């Protein structure tokens with residue numbers, strides 16, 4: 001293939017811009033904020049689950065406490081009724097009296113037990129309330145942090161997009177000055193090798209970083225300036241410049 005030395009030099013500009021675009025793309029996808037947000041989202045999911053569990057436990061406990069308190073009330077009512085009977089002197093037979101007194105005793109014990117249950121339930125609710133507050137506070141902090149990180153990510157992305165936009169339009173301009181057949185070859189090599197053209201600098205291919213052997217160098221020396229030469233190692237287009245060491 002033939003192309004003017006100026007067109008060949010354009011390929012180096014193109015390769016620089018392509019490298020810049022690749023670098024920007026990597027930076028965009030590898031932004032630390034992306035990984036940070038993923039970690040935060042995972043934590044937010046854990047918090048959401050923990051909140052559901054805690055809220056369910058709390059409503060179960062509230063129901064249980066309500067039941068225990070109603071039991072206490074019932075027992076208390078019965079004690080009051082028994083006591084009223086005693087106080088009114090309605091019971092006179094000794095056996096009946098003893099039985100009523102023993103019932104009151106046993107009801108009091110039962111009341112004591114139930115009140116202990118209520119107390120225990122209240123303590124458990126208190127510690128769950130504390131946990132709920134902690135989880136809620138963490139969720140709020142996390143949500144604010146996530147908003148901040150997402151804003152940083154978006155700012156970084158729009159800065160990268162802006163740079164990529166500039167590089168893309170520059171690239172269009174440079175590509176427009178490269179003959180179609182040479183551009184096609186460059187694109188084909190770029191598709192398979194990532195980089196389509198490299199400078200020959202001091203006898204070394206800047207694409208694969210290998211020093212050319214004497215035979216290849218002599219062939220390139222002998223080639224006309226408008227001959228498009230390729231690296232024998234990596235097959236990239238080798239662009240000659242005054243720094244090529246020829």
Ligand SMILES: [Zn+2]
Pocket residue numbers: 205206207208209210231232233234235236
């Ligand atoms: Zn090479």
